[in-house]
Amino acid sequence: MTHPDPYDLPLSVVEALAPVTRRLVLNRRGSTVWEVGNERGRWAVKLGYPIAATRDWPAQPWTALAPAREGAVLRQITCDAVLYGVWEHGTWNVQPWREGRNLYDLWEPCRSGETPMTPGLAHAAACAEALAALHAQGWVHGDIQPAHFIIGPGGAHLIDLALACGGEVPAEYDFPYRGCLVHYESPEISRSVLASGTAVPTMQGDMYALGASLLISATGRxxxxxxxxxxxxxxxxxxxxxxxxxxxxPGVLGKLIEQMLSPVPADRPTSAEVYNELNQQRW
Structure with a gap:
């Protein structure tokens, strides 16, 4: 369910960016995303607001805090210019626009069978490399899914780090981790959420989610x-x-996916191991 009318850019964002162009990218429960262009380049602007309770869904106040939390994370793990702040309905952030296509869209020909395409090892390696770079900094993403890998000419970028853990987050923007999109959730994360309502994101959980992301992108399952x-x-x-x-x-990618989907977290390969294996197979 989306907000009936997408929220426009708050005045504080307009003053910071002086937009020349703007394009609505996403309008869903708790989040509106704009692509904004100005004299300095292209930017992704995320606006967060709380989700009201419905008959089928409980209220979700944390979505109002997610953009600022992500902004605080990005400032710690990247040298990119990142802004974040508050607006009347929640928080916002501004970050560089990432050009490319997400993993699921990129592998659509694999699923459709319209062309004799097999999953590209270069794409999978780029995703593993991006995740390995994050893990090397001591951070866990916590919300790995195909849509969060943007693959372009320069490789893969990991986006949507609002649930990431590994450093200090301002208390006013923080909130408990209650799992991720279930399609990519590991058994231990699901078990913890069922038992207590929360979980601790881990690198092993990220690896399970990477395996699930590669599987669904290649097969649709x-x-x-x-x-x-x-x-x-x-x-x-x-x-x-x-x-x-x-x-x-098929092949080495299938073997690695099988390992990443192990129900035993300690048996899953690391992101660096997956990248190294895939990178060797590419040549």
Whole structure:
């Protein structure tokens, strides 16, 4: 469910960027994203606001804080110019626009069967490299999914770091980690969320999510089968109780996905190991 009318840029953002162009990119529950152009370049502007409760969904106040939390994270892990602040409905951030296509869209020909395309090892290696760079800084992403890998001429960029953990976050913008998009959630994260409502994101959880992301992007199939319309608790219980679907991706990539989807976190390869293996296979 989206906000009926996308929120426009707050005055504080307009004053900071002096926009020349703007394009609505996303308008969904709790978040509106604009692409803004000015004399200095192109920028992604994220606006967060709370999600009201509905018959099917509880209220989600944390979405109002997510842009500022992500801004605080980005300032610690990148040299890019990043701004963040508050507006009347929540918080916002401004970060450089990443040009490219996300992993799921890039591998659409693999899923459609319209062309004899197999998943590109170069794309998978670029994703693993981006995640390895984050892990090398001591950070966990916490929300790995295909849409968060933007692959362009310069490699892959990891975006949407609002749930990342690994450093200090201003208390006024912080909130508990309650899991990620269930399609990519590891069994141990799902188990913790079911038991307590929260979890601790880990690098091993990121690796499971990377395996699930590569699997669904290549095959269109989620890592575990569960009904689309089932409550989150039912979907998470399926992840805890059920083995992952068979990995039908051929070659070394399929072998690595199988390892990343291990139910035992310690048995999963690291992001650096996955990158090194894939990078060797590319040549």
């Amino acid at each position: 989620r890592h575990v089968a569960y009904p689309d319309d089932a409550p989150r608790t039912v979907q998470r219980q399926a992840i805890v109780d059920s083995p992952h679907r068979p990995v039908t991706v």
